[in-house]
Amino acid sequence: MPSALQNVPLREQLRIDRLPLRLLTLFLGLTGFGAGIGLILRAGLGAAPWDVLSVAIAGRTGLSIGTITILTSFVVLLAWIPLRQQLGIGTLANALWVGVSMDLTLHLVPPVEGLLPGIALLVAGLALNAVADAVYIGAQLGPGPRDGLMTGIHHRWGLPVGPVRAVIEVGVLAIGWMLGGPVGLGTVVYALGIGPIVHLVLLWVTIPVRRGAAPVPATAALAD
Template identity: 40%
Template sequence: MSRARWVPAFTARWEGWRRLVRDLVVIQAGFALYGLAIDLLVRSRLGTSSWVVLEAGITNHVPITLGQSVIAVSVLLILVVVPCREPIGWGTLANMIFIGVWVDLWRPLVPATPDELTPGALTVRLSYLALAVLTMGFATGIYVGVRAGAGPRDSLMLAVARLAGISVRLSRTLIEVTVVALGWLLGGPVGVGTVVFAVTIGPSVQFAFRVLHVEPDPRRPAGSHRRTGSG
């Protein structure tokens, strides 16, 4: 009987202080845009990404902000994937903390969309949704390009795929459906925007990768960086 190959729990490549400082600045720019995209999704009031449905649903029952909910879910996922021997990097830990921080920082700065009865309100809300998809695509391209570790949600996807012996695509689909269902039960913002986001975020990320000249990490299987939600 073959023995499972041991995988280190933490991966890091030291390439000097100058490279580290540059990567920290770049990855924070990606996290800032990601947090902005989440707030745009919520403000659109058309529905959000699957993970934000869950995270916003949690805030209906626990007295915390959306950003704090994002951080709490990320911490829980890290506690799950580390025992599963899914490799993480310093970028994984930074993702766990800073996207939620940026969500709360941007929140008061993103204007609310007009009431439904206001002329042109739907156009504004659709614009928020489109801008959120484009912004999150570029945010993903920026921080994935640093190659400092997959986000907690992608790490869960990879762990499930590896342990269950299924494709990354099927793993992601099962997780997304489960997360949306849980978020909906908690009163999270499910709507037409949830479907639009799920269909368009992939092309948005692919477009950003092309513009930013980002290549998937060659140490990962093809498709492992496909994303449909926050980190």
């Protein structure tokens, strides 16, 4: 998926065309993304790899899951330094806002009881998360911290994106599981369902960049 701001200095990113619209869709996308994660967690059937880790750390520290998500995002951003990745407007917004949206959702939505209600909430959370992910990516304001790590490794050492992502997420999932994070049906459903839904929705929500309006040509990037 094209990103208008891959490795562009932050001060130059304010020159991108239709910035107000992009900022609006960025906010809506990140809000829905965090809310979708919150619904998936409330389903009680497992979580995505990074959220398995966040839940595990939150349980051991007493901090909220959203707070751990924010702190983890900034730890991941430290790894961008040797990879020579440039922060995007969307990168910083992602690091700060997704965790807040998660905590708000977890505060407003109580856990469900029973398998069928859990599955229904899981499907709703996955659909919201995937659509919001596409909206966020479609704003083309820079990759999220975790996907920037993946693409940064790819560009720095020429390693294929797919295996890099797989190694990172399997490693994170393994650590989260060993620390007591929730691995289950939701983990599998998320892994299989997120990609196809995002790909389909992206065709309708991406805001195109006019030739010459962005500082550099677009390159590949994904949301967190």
